[in-house]
Amino acid sequence: MTLGDSTAAGLGDPVPGGGWRGFPVLLAGALGARLVNPAVTGARMADVRRDQLPVALAAEPDVAVVFVGMNDTLRSDFDSVRLGADLAATVTALRAAGAHVLLMRYHDHTRVFPLPAPLRRALWRRVVALNLAIDAVVAGLDDGIGVLDLDVLPGGYERAAWAVDRLHPSELGHRILAAGLVVLLADAGFAVPGEVSLQCGGGRKVTALHRAAWLVFRGVPWLVRRGRDLGPVIFQGLAGELRAGLGRA
Template sequence: MTLGDSTAVGLGDPLPGGGWRGFPMLLRDALGASTLLNLGCTGARMSWVRDDQLPEALTASPDVVVLSVGMNDTLRSDFDPEQLHDDCAAIVGALRAEGTYVLMVRYHDHTRVFRLPAPLRRALYRRIVALNGVIDAVAATDPAGIGVLDLDLLPGGYERSAWSVDRLHPSERGHRMLAAGFAELLSDAGFAVPYPVSLECAGGREVTAVQRTAWLVVKGVPWLARRGRDLGPVIVQSLVGELVRRPATVVIRRDPTADC
């Protein structure tokens, strides 16, 4: 079972007939599972998963749940690490109480993939660090029942080929890398993984240069403008904070006419 946002949905790995595949289907095939319940939703935040996706997940009594969520929270002006921790702990705690093995994602430095203006880049990086702190804290409560895939350490994770045109979602290759990483964690936890995930792209839809350009014009630039407005107050606060914290430089000039 998969809970989370658009990465959990499979965005970035389109199928020829429409829709998305993504790491959930690739991981299902690696496990040889007959069913996959994917409750992921584009735009989902941690609180949404807790309120909307978790209740349905608990009724299904899954053996394994992949929780991929949090980046949308970092891109909002109401970002709150304490609330994130409360929501994440509630989600994972409820799943573990049912005996479900939980896989989580520890995020990479997204500013190395998605180029942003310097003030926005610094603000986003600090939030990713805070989000990872939440993931670490929740995972530490039950190391035997929680596996964490660290995207910062994923081989090839910062290569251009791992990312779709928007630089926010994994490409087909990126989704294959995620599926392979999760499969390895499950194998280490004692789950049977009879069919290794191939990193060779196959079965997806090729994205053309025209489609990439169209995305940038129709969706990419408007998205960046919306996020800039939403995070504008955060950027200003960050810049003011840096100026306040920056130590003053005092220059003492000696009067050449003065006696030594």
Template sequence: MTVQSLLPARPPVTRPIRTLATLGDSTAVGLGDPLPGGGWRGFPVLLRDATGAELVNPARTGARMADVRHTQLPAVLPARPDVALICAGMNDTLRSDFDAAGVRADLAATLDALRGVGCHPVVLRYHDHTRVFRLPGRLREALRNRVTALNAAIDEAVRSGGGDAGILDLHRLPGGYERAAWSVDRLHPSELGHRLLARAAGELLTGAGFAVPAPVDVRCAGGREITAAHRAAWIVVKGTPWLVRRGRDLGPVILHGLLAGGRAG
């Protein structure tokens, strides 16, 4: 036995996350996890608290991948974040002009720019949202195919940059398809869903060598309680107007699904 073998093993070296960035759509804004005094918390704030980092979050509701590249990225790069999470693409799938190749190009450019400032990017890869948001059969298949095309675009963008970005696959997120993980609109995570997402992101970053001193607790606390009255109000004030606004964009998707047996691309 050598002297060296008698020495205690050194703990693995971890890199602190001083600046954390999140880019993307309403999920990155925190929708679905309301605070008692108003506003939203969501997985970016939960992950910020877990890492002790400064958070830069230019995400906005309705954002598409092109918005991430052209509007949000310029707001993030000067901060030179250690880690950036990208949560975008679902809004692209809900538009009549969905273009998987364009999504891939915008994401690839965003990843290259983040790597250029020494940032470790993490991209969200999407679940089968038709298992959460119930739709008629033909439309369900059409939108499922769009999410498949979106995920293929995400995979290709990551591969084109050498595959060194982290991928958080929401389809494999433990508890991700449970009803309690989703808010009343079935479009955004609930507080629990945001906590599950933040915890999984923290575990992914730990595996990549980053320090996450206070892993996210999945027990809900600090958010606003959602009651039956809140759910009913959402249907009247938010849900129906949203469906009306999206009607013009979703109409071609529905028609294509009905005429082409649900094959949308």
């Protein structure tokens, strides 16, 4: 069972003929398990609790991977307290239903996706707050939960691990994620009859033309939208830095 956003939906790992594969399919294959995946592009923490959790509970999963939160950091109404409450409710409900839950601690995405300095600082502060909220939820549960720390995942910051957009994992990146989750499940006592190879295969080849087209038609417009949405946050951060500088003077 996978709940979450576009990464959980497999974006970045295209397959011939259209559609996406991603780490959930690779993980399910290694486990020999049936996959239920209501994850959708653009989902935020509240969306998972409201829309995807009921689907997950109805499926009665043994394992539930929750991969969501980065979309929250990219919105001007980011609220780490509300986010933490939604995550806690989701994890508590999954655990009560008997599922072993796997969460992510997030990486510094500004090391992957180049951004203007003010936007980079604003995003990193959000990621830190997101991780603190996740840590608080994990600290409240003694067992039945595992955490994959993307910041220290081997190969996670390599360019080849990221798709054309540098927002989603590439096929290799999805394989790295699936392999990391397999280790967590094996450590928790789950039988893993298969394996996740880091050798890419079965996906659709991404060409230089794909990369150029994404930059022109998707990348620049995305950066403009996010810059507009986070504008107030950036200005607040700059004002705070200016006040701190004047205080040291």
